[in-house]
Amino acid sequence: xxxxxxxxxxxxxxxxxxxxxxxxxxxxxxxxxxxxxxxxxxxxxxxxxxxxxxxxxxxxxxxxxxxxxxxxxxxxxxxxxxxxxxxxxxxxxxxxxxxxxxxxxxxxxxxxxxxxxxxxxxxxxxxxxxxxxxxxxxxxxxxxxxxxxxxxxxxxxxxxxxxxxxxxxxxxxxxxxxxxxxxxxxxxxxxxxxxxxxxxxxxxxxxxxxxxxxxxxxxxxxxxxxxxxxxxxxxxxxxxxxxxxxxxxxxxxxxxxxxxxxxxxxxxxxxxxxxxxxxxxxxxxxxxxxxxxxxxxxxxxxxxxxxxxxxxxxxxxxxxxxxxxxxxxxxxxxxxxxxxxxxxxxxxxxxxxxxxxxxxxxxxxxxx
Amino acid sequence: xxxxxxxxxxxxxxxxxxxxxxxxxxxxxxxxxxxxxxxxxxxxxxxxxxxxxxxxxxxxxxxxxxxxxxxxxxxxxxxxxxxxxxxxxxxxxxxxxxxxxxxxxxxxxxxxxxxxxxxxxxxxxxxxxxxxxxxxxxxxxxxxxxxxxxxxxxxxxxxxxxxxxxxxxxxxxxxxxxxxxxxxxxxxxxxxxxxxxxxxxxxxxxxxxxxxxxxxxxxxxxxxxxxxxxxxxxxxxxxxxxxxxxxxxxxxxxxxxxxxxxxxxxxxxxxxxxxxxxxxxxxxxxxxxxxxxxxxxxxxxxxxxxxxxxxxxx
Amino acid sequence: xxxxxxxxxxxxxxxxxxxxxxxxxxxxxxxxxxxxxxxxxxxxxxxxxxxxxxxxxxxxxxxxxxxxxxxxxxxxxxxxxxxxxxxxxxxxxxxxxxxxxxxxxxxxxxxxxxxxxxxxxxxxxxxxxxxxxxxxxxxxxxxxxxxxxxxxxxxxxxxxxxxxxxxxxxxxxxxxxxxxxxxxxxxxxxxxxxxxxxxxxxxxxxxxxxxxxxxxxxxxxxxxxxxxxxxxxxxxxxxxxxxxxxxxxxxxxxxxxxxxxxxxxxxxxxxxxxxxxxxxxxxxxxxxxxxxxxxx
Numbered sequence: 016x017x018x019x020x021x022x023x024x025x026x027x028x029x030x031x032x033x034x035x036x037x038x039x040x041x042x043x044x045x046x047x048x049x050x051x052x053x054x055x056x057x058x059x060x061x062x063x064x065x066x067x068x069x070x071x072x073x074x075x076x077x078x079x080x081x082x083x084x085x086x087x088x089x090x091x092x093x094x095x096x097x098x099x100x101x102x103x104x105x106x107x108x109x110x111x112x113x114x115x116x117x118x119x120x121x122x123x124x125x126x127x128x129x130x131x132x133x134x135x136x137x138x139x140x141x142x143x144x145x146x147x148x149x150x151x152x153x154x155x156x157x158x159x160x161x162x163x164x165x166x167x168x169x170x171x172x173x174x175x176x177x178x179x180x181x182x183x184x185x186x187x188x189x190x191x192x193x194x195x196x197x198x199x200x201x202x203x204x205x206x207x208x209x210x211x212x213x214x215x216x217x218x219x220x221x222x223x224x225x226x227x228x229x230x231x232x233x234x235x236x237x238x239x240x241x242x243x244x245x246x247x248x249x250x251x252x253x254x255x256x257x258x259x260x261x262x263x264x265x266x267x268x269x270x271x272x273x274x275x276x277x278x279x280x281x282x283x284x285x286x287x288x289x290x291x292x293x294x295x296x297x298x299x300x301x302x303x304x305x306x307x308x309x310x311x312x313x314x315x316x317x318x319x320x321x322x323x324x325x326x327x328x329x330x331x332x333x334x335x336x337x338x339x340x341x342x343x344x345x346x347x348x349x350x351x352x353x354x355x356x357x358x359x360x361x362x363x364x365x366x367x368x369x370x371x372x373x374x375x376x377x378x379x380x381x382x383x
Numbered sequence: 384x385x386x387x388x389x390x391x392x393x394x395x396x397x398x399x400x401x402x403x404x405x406x407x408x409x410x411x412x413x414x415x416x417x418x419x420x421x422x423x424x425x426x427x428x429x430x431x432x433x434x435x436x437x438x439x440x441x442x443x444x445x446x447x448x449x450x451x452x453x454x455x456x457x458x459x460x461x462x463x464x465x466x467x468x469x470x471x472x473x474x475x476x477x478x479x480x481x482x483x484x485x486x487x488x489x490x491x492x493x494x495x496x497x498x499x500x501x502x503x504x505x506x507x508x509x510x511x512x513x514x515x516x517x518x519x520x521x522x523x524x525x526x527x528x529x530x531x532x533x534x535x536x537x538x539x540x541x542x543x544x545x546x547x548x549x550x551x552x553x554x555x556x557x558x559x560x561x562x563x564x565x566x567x568x569x570x571x572x573x574x575x576x577x578x579x580x581x582x583x584x585x586x587x588x589x590x591x592x593x594x595x596x597x598x599x600x601x602x603x604x605x606x607x608x609x610x611x612x613x614x615x616x617x618x619x620x621x622x623x624x625x626x627x628x629x630x631x632x633x634x635x636x637x638x639x640x641x642x643x644x645x646x647x648x649x650x651x652x653x654x655x656x657x658x659x660x661x662x663x664x665x666x667x668x669x670x671x672x673x674x675x676x677x678x679x680x681x682x683x684x685x686x687x688x689x690x691x692x693x694x695x696x697x
Numbered sequence: 698x699x700x701x702x703x704x705x706x707x708x709x710x711x712x713x714x715x716x717x718x719x720x721x722x723x724x725x726x727x728x729x730x731x732x733x734x735x736x737x738x739x740x741x742x743x744x745x746x747x748x749x750x751x752x753x754x755x756x757x758x759x760x761x762x763x764x765x766x767x768x769x770x771x772x773x774x775x776x777x778x779x780x781x782x783x784x785x786x787x788x789x790x791x792x793x794x795x796x797x798x799x800x801x802x803x804x805x806x807x808x809x810x811x812x813x814x815x816x817x818x819x820x821x822x823x824x825x826x827x828x829x830x831x832x833x834x835x836x837x838x839x840x841x842x843x844x845x846x847x848x849x850x851x852x853x854x855x856x857x858x859x860x861x862x863x864x865x866x867x868x869x870x871x872x873x874x875x876x877x878x879x880x881x882x883x884x885x886x887x888x889x890x891x892x893x894x895x896x897x898x899x900x901x902x903x904x905x906x907x908x909x910x911x912x913x914x915x916x917x918x919x920x921x922x923x924x925x926x927x928x929x930x931x932x933x934x935x936x937x938x939x940x941x942x943x944x945x946x947x948x949x950x951x952x953x954x955x956x957x958x959x960x961x962x963x964x965x966x967x968x969x970x971x972x973x974x975x976x977x978x979x980x981x982x983x984x985x986x987x988x989x990x991x992x993x
Contacts, residue, residue: 114605416808423864427838508925
């Protein structure tokens, strides 16, 4: 059993709280991604789990066993570091065999595991070389290989893709997912890149300033973010936010942002009624804003908004349009054929079926 | 004249935008240094070489007579062996202690303080060090009160006092060892170690800090105990620096003059080539033999020099 | 099943944990403290002895000075300082050391600049050659240089020894400075050239100020080396009135074999300046050595 459990875990460095009262359960075989901006505590969580940092309060369980005072080498975990941390004076083979040798695993078994991992990762030809002779991508595989041969209860990965160039990163993402499937071991993965989180995770845990914001599947986090932070963090480009007052005019609800007024769809009305007359934060993703010129059919609750074009970026398959309306600036992803030029006025359609509303004070999402 | 000089040195004003192109200008900048080096380092080396083939006051050539004499003389052979003793034990101890101390001090908060304390002896002159250690090694005949630290500790434990700087057998047992393994040599080497360990430690400490902490953490996660981390990861990664430190110390051991001179003046079988040479120069006034000894010293350094140069190229 | 009974209480109070940590680190602290004490004891012994009257020094170990009756005295220092020799020696050491530090740095600076930033045939080879000279033992140079100095009548003069120390200090100085200069950002120099600055101006207004750490290290290094030198002074400066402290003390050792009380005070006085310098500029000293060793 290789599930991991954090129970009320807090970590303090002198005066700063890096991780605050974390409660998280990670079932066996899960690919959990810890994501958040720099300084949110995600790497600290990983290091607490590995035993490289000691926690201040709380408990950590690996496979049902309390590991608070257990040193890293006895926790049955393997770690892949951001800088790969390969031993520069040893050959690739020795790098991968090192941990096994320390545990007195018999030579034939070591050989079998090292060659097996090398085959999976496609680095068999490199076994005799030294890390200094390898490229970044190759070194990353060796770091993975070193972890794989240990056959641990869980893999801990600390931003393993950040030092790779963009193309390699995309390629490796897919390979990591496949690897996870193949090995069937728990992966606990840290990154600041929400795209990596969305594409690879079975579940994502979002952290901000040491506090867990939300845990859920990528879809859950995308469609039903708990608060403004998660809503703005997940999804690229980020969600647009507006401050709007809930008004009634006369029987239907509207959101008045000051620059434009949007009719509230019936499904969303119930959650907004308690906020009648008050300000809420209203969010809508760029992909839910269309140009009226090229409006796809089947939009359930369209709402028209006029705005002025500020900057356009042609992405090839779509057009990013940066818009200004009154005191608001927002982004829309529209059909690439759309006629939009900077300074021009343009008509947009918001798909309010996918709108989000948040309490302006607490940041929490309002739910129907 | 000064104007001409500045004009020459400022020659690249015409070629603004590119680092100085004319070799002539470069040589001008190099001239003072090269002049000093030529006069005080290169010419003397060549001349000493020449002198080594001449007689006592350098008036006639005598071929390799000096070398023959020097190599067959008991005094030289002993001195050479003493140098070997120095370059092996001095280097080994200083580097070994340096590594251990670098690792240990790196783990405590008062690291700088501890390192400073061990490093201080490097700041003082060998003469002062000689005086300091004369006190430590002081000997009074049996029955008298001991003023030397070691003998005082020894006598308080019931052991007889030992004249550390004179005595050549193994202390307390009277066991005689073959040249050059005499205890008094080790007493001198200890002083050298006391002075130079700080040097080794400081350099190794800096190098140690250059080892990315993630590699050590990876080793810990892989299952290494602290001891294994030290032997299998830290030491191998430190080996280039250890080599540099070791070669520097070996050079020091070969050149070593001050410590021996101040504490024993080379007496009691503690002579090294450097002190022997000095004696030849000023006591016996035999420049030919002094020159031969100097050349021998230089030849001993050549392998070390090659290692340094090779590393520099790499 | 996770609250296993035999496990230690998970939520240990922080105090107990800190105590446990200290206990496991005790051996480490002990070893370091013992080593440091051992290291400082010899010098400490000297310091204590320098404050004791000759009768005490000759008969009892310095550690007994801490037992009553306390017999400390400043006489040793008074005698030593009163003797013309010592005061003069200190001055001589200064007269020898300062130019012997300033001149090599300047000369080496020029050469290092050329090695670092100018292109000329044989540059790399020449540089390696200069650095290789580091291994030349001074002994190799003593006889010829002595003769040379005698020929130009510079034996027993200060300028003579300044020249010698300058030359001896050059290989290391050039090595250190060149490595440092070469590491300076090229763009900085290039933009200065584009602005029309000459080599000389760049050297004094740009390179020198930027190289303060390296120059500081070198200064301390060279100064201490010259201040503490015995052999070069013995050979080239044979005039007793010009002896630096090292020579004077050395004479005391050999001639005053048993007048240890003066020796202790004299030795300590000679150590004062280097120690003060060392403490004040420790960082630069250490950086200098490290740069020299690790850069290579």
